[in-house]
Amino acid sequence: MKFYSTKRQVEEVALKEAVITGLPADNGLFMPEQIRKLDQDFIEGIADLDFEELAFRVADRLLEGTIPSLDLRNIVFDAINFKAPLVELEKDLYCLELFHGPSLAFKDFGARFMARIMSYFVREEKEKLTILVATSGDTGGAVARGFYETDIDVVILYPSGKISDLQEKQLTTLGKNITALEIEGTFDDCQKLVKSAFLDEALRKQMKISSANSINIARLIPQSFYYFRAIAQLADRSKPVCCTVPSGNFGNLTAGLIAKEMGLPIEHFVAAVNANDVFPQYLETNIYESKASVPTLSNAMDVGAPSNLQRIQDLYGTDSAGIKKNISSWSYDDSQTKAGIRELYDKYKYVACPHTAVAYLGMKKYLQENPDHQGVFLSTAHPAKFIDIVEETLGQKVELPKALAELVDLKKESILMSTDYAPFREYLLSR
Numbered sequence: 054m055k056f057y058s059t060k061r062q063v064e065e066v067a068l069k070e071a072v073i074t075g076l077p078a079d080n081g082l083f084m085p086e087q088i089r090k091l092d093q094d095f096i097e098g099i100a101d102l103d104f105e106e107l108a109f110r111v112a113d114r115l116l117e118g119t120i121p122s123l124d125l126r127n128i129v130f131d132a133i134n135f136k137a138p139l140v141e142l143e144k145d146l147y148c149l150e151l152f153h154g155p156s157l158a159f160k161d162f163g164a165r166f167m168a169r170i171m172s173y174f175v176r177e178e179k180e181k182l183t184i185l186v187a188t189s190g191d192t193g194g195a196v197a198r199g200f201y202e203t204d205i206d207v208v209i210l211y212p213s214g215k216i217s218d219l220q221e222k223q224l225t226t227l228g229k230n231i232t233a234l235e236i237e238g239t240f241d242d243c244q245k246l247v248k249s250a251f252l253d254e255a256l257r258k259q260m261k262i263s264s265a266n267s268i269n270i271a272r273l274i275p276q277s278f279y280y281f282r283a284i285a286q287l288a289d290r291s292k293p294v295c296c297t298v299p300s301g302n303f304g305n306l307t308a309g310l311i312a313k314e315m316g317l318p319i320e321h322f323v324a325a326v327n328a329n330d331v332f333p334q335y336l337e338t339n340i341y342e343s344k345a346s347v348p349t350l351s352n353a354m355d356v357g358a359p360s361n362l363q364r365i366q367d368l369y370g371t372d373s374a375g376i377k378k379n380i381s382s383w384s385y386d387d388s389q390t391k392a393g394i395r396e397l398y399d400k401y402k403y404v405a406c407p408h409t410a411v412a413y414l415g416m417k418k419y420l421q422e423n424p425d426h427q428g429v430f431l432s433t434a435h436p437a438k439f440i441d442i443v444e445e446t447l448g449q450k451v452e453l454p455k456a457l458a459e460l461v462d463l464k465k466e467s468i469l470m471s472t473d474y475a476p477f478r479e480y481l482l483s484r
């Protein structure tokens with residue numbers, strides 16, 4: 054099994070190269086050359102498997118011929134060591150909780166799996182691999198926890214004073230192979246530094262660097278596992294299922310589409326977005342126009358040019374009519390998002406983060422239009438990660454889960470740095 058670029062200007066590559074380079078040279082995105090279907094018998098029996106076993110079987114089918122099954126089994130079992138429970142809110146309405154991993158967001162699935170795949174591929178190489186990541190908050194936490202205690206070094210750059218205290222603690226308190234650089238600038242400055250390092254050929258001759266970019270195929274693949282797990286947990290599979298995904302870069306949604314291509318019975322998807330509404334506009338007008346992103350309460354979805362659109366178009370074609378057969382998309386602003394948080398609490402006593410509330414609103418609309426369906430909306434972060442917004446909206450306290458409460462008293466360790474490339478470069482070479 055090889056991986057091609059969605060722009061098709063470069064040769065297909067093996068999984069190892071796709072994972073270590075992250076992006077093809079033609080600026081496309083890697084896709085598996087074939088999405089193999091699973092047996093119908095297997096899909097009928099998924100409720101009998103535990104999550105790790107199910108995830109392994111899906112991975113083994115998708116990645117056939119890339120990694121020996123036994124090795125892949127170890128990787129998956131090590132990566133997927135937390136649950137994805139399906140919570141029934143009422144008949145035919147379910148919430149799939151994806152926030153039970155170490156950083157309390159669904160990005161843990163991608164980060165943990167990618168870290169283990171990368172470790173596996175570089176384990177026999179003499180030179181140590183260093184991952185450089187710029188973060189505006191959430192990605193850094195998942196990547197830090199995902200790579201923690203692997204044999205890959207991670208250097209995380211974050212903008213000083215511009216991420217929440219808890220987010221900062223998630224990056225700066227681990228130690229060991231995780232180093233946090235606190236940059237006296239913005240997220241864009243952090244990204245610029247990382248980019249400069251990747252373009253610095255002299256540096257790259259002296260050290261091996263890679264990125265943990267969200268568009269890496271190794272982050273996408275494990276996200277398909279939990280769609281199988283969702284269907285496996287349904288009480289009754291006779292009604293057609295719609296999954297609603299709160300979307301920013303559309304990686305999560307794309308993983309669901311891959312699961313469907315593998316034969317998982319999901320009838321339809323809803324991409325629920327915040328005020329950053331490039332995708333629903335595209336579906337409506339068949340004209341794709343990226344925009345500058347606008348800040349919202351569901352800030353992990355503040356994306357004005359969703360990168361995985363290339364993969365969606367690769368699956369369904371660039372005409373939005375083809376996409377609409379599989380995906381609907383609606384946008385919700387901040388006041389609707391808050392009303393969604395309140396409604397989930399008033400109706401079901403369910404405390405949700407703003408991203409999850411956006412998904413709920415999309416799910417509700419779909420089920421109103423399709424009353425003979427059942428709906429699963431994805432909850433992508435623990436509400437305590439957005440505690441200020443949730444407490445203010447509900448007018449009551451939200452309890453910090455243990456994983457976050459423990460961070461409060463830990464001491465932050467970061468290296469303060471300017472936005473100049475020279476000291477950053479010197480630091481990298483001195484490691």
Ligand SMILES: *Cc1c(COP(=O)(O)O)cnc(C)c1O
Nearest residue numbers: 300301302303304305353433434
């Ligand atoms: C990253 C993120 C999203 C958006 O996911 P995409 O795969 O980029 O569409 C939604 N919710 C939360 C909490 C996130 O961290």
